Every structure is written in C-alpha cells, then in structure tokens.
Amino acid sequence: MTQPTQAWGRMPTPPAKYERPLTDRHTNLPRPSDAQNTLLAHGWGRSYGDVALNPGHTLLHTRHLDRFMAFDPATGVLRAEAGVSLDAILRLVIPQGWFLPVTPGTRFVTLGGAVANDVHGKNHHVMGSFGDHVRALELLRSDGSRQQCSATQHPDWFRATVGGLGLTGLITWVEIGLRRIAQPDVQAINRRFASIDDYWALDAHWMPRCEYAVAWVDCLRGGRGIYTAGLHAGAQAQWRHPPAPQRQWPMTPPLSLVNRASVWGFNWLYYHRPLPPQTLMPWPAFFYPLDGIGQWNRMYGPRGFIQYQCVLPPATMRDASRELLRLIGSRGQGSFLAVFKTFGNRTAPGMLSFPRPGSTLALDFPFQGEATLRLCHELDAVVREAQGALYPAKDARMPGSMFRAGYPDWEAFSTYVDPAFSSGFWRRVQT
Ligand SMILES: Cc1cc2nc3c(=O)[nH]c(=O)nc-3n(C[C@H](O)[C@H](O)[C@H](O)COP(=O)(O)OP(=O)(O)OC[C@H]3O[C@@H](n4cnc5c(N)ncnc54)[C@H](O)[C@@H]3O)c2cc1C
Numbered sequence: 001m002t003q004p005t006q007a008w009g010r011m012p013t014p015p016a017k018y019e020r021p022l023t024d025r026h027t028n029l030p031r032p033s034d035a036q037n038t039l040l041a042h043g044w045g046r047s048y049g050d051v052a053l054n055p056g057h058t059l060l061h062t063r064h065l066d067r068f069m070a071f072d073p074a075t076g077v078l079r080a081e082a083g084v085s086l087d088a089i090l091r092l093v094i095p096q097g098w099f100l101p102v103t104p105g106t107r108f109v110t111l112g113g114a115v116a117n118d119v120h121g122k123n124h125h126v127m128g129s130f131g132d133h134v135r136a137l138e139l140l141r142s143d144g145s146r147q148q149c150s151a152t153q154h155p156d157w158f159r160a161t162v163g164g165l166g167l168t169g170l171i172t173w174v175e176i177g178l179r180r181i182a183q184p185d186v187q188a189i190n191r192r193f194a195s196i197d198d199y200w201a202l203d204a205h206w207m208p209r210c211e212y213a214v215a216w217v218d219c220l221r222g223g224r225g226i227y228t229a230g231l232h233a234g235a236q237a238q239w240r241h242p243p244a245p246q247r248q249w250p251m252t253p254p255l256s257l258v259n260r261a262s263v264w265g266f267n268w269l270y271y272h273r274p275l276p277p278q279t280l281m282p283w284p285a286f287f288y289p290l291d292g293i294g295q296w297n298r299m300y301g302p303r304g305f306i307q308y309q310c311v312l313p314p315a316t317m318r319d320a321s322r323e324l325l326r327l328i329g330s331r332g333q334g335s336f337l338a339v340f341k342t343f344g345n346r347t348a349p350g351m352l353s354f355p356r357p358g359s360t361l362a363l364d365f366p367f368q369g370e371a372t373l374r375l376c377h378e379l380d381a382v383v384r385e386a387q388g389a390l391y392p393a394k395d396a397r398m399p400g401s402m403f404r405a406g407y408p409d410w411e412a413f414s415t416y417v418d419p420a421f422s423s424g425f426w427r428r429v430q431t
Helices: 086-096 111-116 155-161 196-206 260-272 283-287 296-300 317-331 370-385 400-406 410-414 424-429
Strands: 018-021 039-042 058-061 068-072 077-081 134-140 146-149 170-177 186-193 212-218 224-232 278-281 305-312 338-343 358-366
Touching: 039 170, 068 086, 077 086, 086 111, 111 170, 134 155, 146 155, 186 196, 186 283, 196 212, 196 224, 196 317, 196 338, 212 260, 224 260, 278 283, 305 317, 305 370, 317 358, 317 370, 358 370, 370 400, 400 424
Parallel strands: 018 058, 039 058
Antiparallel strands: 068 077, 077 170, 134 146, 134 170, 186 224, 186 278, 212 224, 212 338, 305 358, 338 358
C-alpha cells in the first residue's frame, strides 16, 4: 500500500501508522504493536470523514475478506464475509431475481461498512435501515473471542455493533435477507417543486405510494428542486443491460472546481433539464448516479470537501430545513449535491443508528478552511435547536457535545467498545 488511506472527503488528515490487510476470517486479530496503538476496520473507505480512519494507529483493511459463504436462491438469504461489496452481491443476485433490501447511494461499500454505519437508502419508510435486514453476524474481539449475534442471540451486542462505527470489534461475516424483484429497473416519477414548502405536499402524496423517494434541492435558490419517487418495475417492463464500464474523474485539479459560480450554473441547468414526468430508469442510474463517474471526489481539489448530513425530527423539520437552506443560500457556499429525504416512523436497530423519524438533508461543501467550518457551526446551531443529529458516516468535524446530544445512548454504547479499537472520529467526539 503506497499511498496512506484517505477518507472519501479527501481532507488532509494524519495517516495511520500501520495498514494491515486481512485475508483470513479464521485467524485472530493482529496484536497492536504497542499498548497505546489501537485497531480499526476499514472497508471501501466510502465514509466521508474520520469514522473509518485511525490516524497514528492501525487500520485493518477488509477488502480481501471477500468470499461468499452461502446463498439460497429460494429464500434470498445470503451469508458473506464482511469485505464483500454490495456491488458484488448485486452482480450475484440480480440475475436470480433478488435485490438488496436497503442500499446507500453507492454500491462500492462493504457489508461490514454497511452494518457498522447502519446505512439507509431511499426506502427507509418501507424497509428501515440496513441493520433491519441483518439476520446474523460474527463479531471477533481483540481478546480472540467470537460471538454470533442477531436480534435474538446476544441482542445487546447486536444492537451495539449495528451502527457501532466499527468500535465493538471486527465483523467477520454478515448474513442478510434479500428482497424479491420482478426486475431491477425502476418505474420512476419526477416532479419539480418551487420551494421546500412545496416538497412536503409532493412527499405526502408520493411517499405512501412508492417504495423509493428522494429529492434534489437547489440550495442556492431557497430550496426549489426535483422530487423523484419509484418502484421496482413489473416483469413486463423492458429489461436493460448493466451499464458500460465506469468513466473516471481524470485527475485532482490544483483548485476545487466547485465554487459559487459553478454551483449556481450547474443547479440552474439541472433544475431546468428536460424531465420526463414518468420513466423507466436502469437500476444503476436510479440507485447510484454518482457511481457513474469513478473518483468524482477528486473534483474538489487537494483540500477536499465536507459533507454535512443531519436528521431533523418531525416536530421541527419544516422550520429547521427552511432555516438551513436560508443560511446556506445567504452564505453563498453552495453544494451541487443537496439531497432531502423523509425517514419513516421506525425504531432503529442499532444504539447509534442515524436514521430516525424525520427528515434528512445532505450537502457537500468544498473545504475552504475557516469559512466552511463557520458555516457548519451555524448549521449545527439550527440542528441542535431542532433536536436533530448529524451522521457520523459523513462527518469530519462535529464537536463531542453535538454527538452526545444526537446520540443519547452513547454512554451505554461505550461499554461495548473493544478496548483495542478506536478511530479518529471516536477520539474526537470523546472531548
Ligand atoms: C456517493 C456516496 C453515497 C452515499 N450514500 C449514502 C446513503 O444514501 N446512505 C447512507 O447511509 N450512507 C451513504 N454513504 C455512506 C456510505 O454508505 C457509508 O459510509 C458506508 O458505511 C461505507 O462503507 P465502506 O465499506 O466504504 O466502509 P468504510 O467507510 O471503510 O468504514 C465505515 C465504518 O465501518 C467500519 N467497518 C468497516 N468494515 C468493518 C468490519 N468488517 N467490521 C467492523 N467495522 C467495520 C469502519 O471501522 C467504519 O467505522 C454514501 C457514500 C458515498 C461515497
């Protein structure tokens, strides 16, 4: 491994001291070389900040724990090592009539990473989060003990490990239940909305009718945007082939290509682009539009970028989201990617799970030092007042007080943390 591992947001961070690939799930964890050194599993590194980094300590790379262990095409139950990617799973199961029950906006994540962040997709109101579909997993601790956990077997360890940010030990394998599909493409509807207030009316109409729902928001113009909802198409819809190989973002430009002018222009064009009100979309385009360009994160230049993702509870979500968009618009730090979703009213499977009833807004900001940190600080105040929370998988800077306020079970959770495990994120939010 020549380059030190970076987070997806590519903000410069101190490197890990050691990087160790894991290849055999049956062997014990490597012993930290000195008493102060800690371990952390690292999957495909699609977390934006330091939740998957362990600066100055040891990273355990799990990509080579990539064997399928069992798949029953009659029931859709699949067991695989924790380094198997969602992409590999889809390639195996789609031709057999199955799909992931929950998927984030990229398929280049590992099973272990999906469990440890208890990731959500566009269908939380119907399917909950990834952890809701985990039937069992094996947890390997630094003392060499292994335990199989599920909702009924060691349920407390299960609740700590799902959404447990990699801190309870190494997940060696995961068993999930898939969902049946007639075919993977999606019958999608698109609607423009003029303001964030209009979003709610669209959401009230379409969310109960569709499994998937999400909105793109033009955060520089008061929150107008495009609402997209969808359902897996029926068997009669025309089958499309998987896409051609990915295009790659060619290089890291010396400066970020994302600035107020480019965002202003892009958002205008994106909002006004021809928009079929109803269309059959190939599954990669519907679920993973960003995967179409590999390493798009390079366009933010060497300083990288910050993603800010919050969840706002139902009682405050309308006022608080309006205020967040007002603040962003007035500070002029626009974001191409501004995504709004409503979560369902469901109990989360993990102690530190991010998804909860309410709405979630996710925005990418090019990192411009103090100005960006100041804006995030202002946004924090709104989220805190609204009794919302920030998403650790996307975070690179939240203060410890914000984490503790958003995750009231953090203290109970910390009793499950493996003494030999830690992360940049965890050390940061302890202060
Ligand atoms: C384009 C894009 C879109 C995204 N969209 C969404 C979305 O819609 N919803 C959402 O929820 N997230 C989303 N994400 C975030 C992403 O899904 C999560 O960060 C995911 O956890 C990354 O998985 P990974 O394999 O890359 O894990 P990493 O980022 O490498 O690690 C994530 C965490 O998992 C832990 N971990 C990894 N493997 C193991 C293991 N074997 N045992 C124990 N712990 C482990 C790590 O220690 C770390 O804490 C998106 C990310 C990108 C880049």
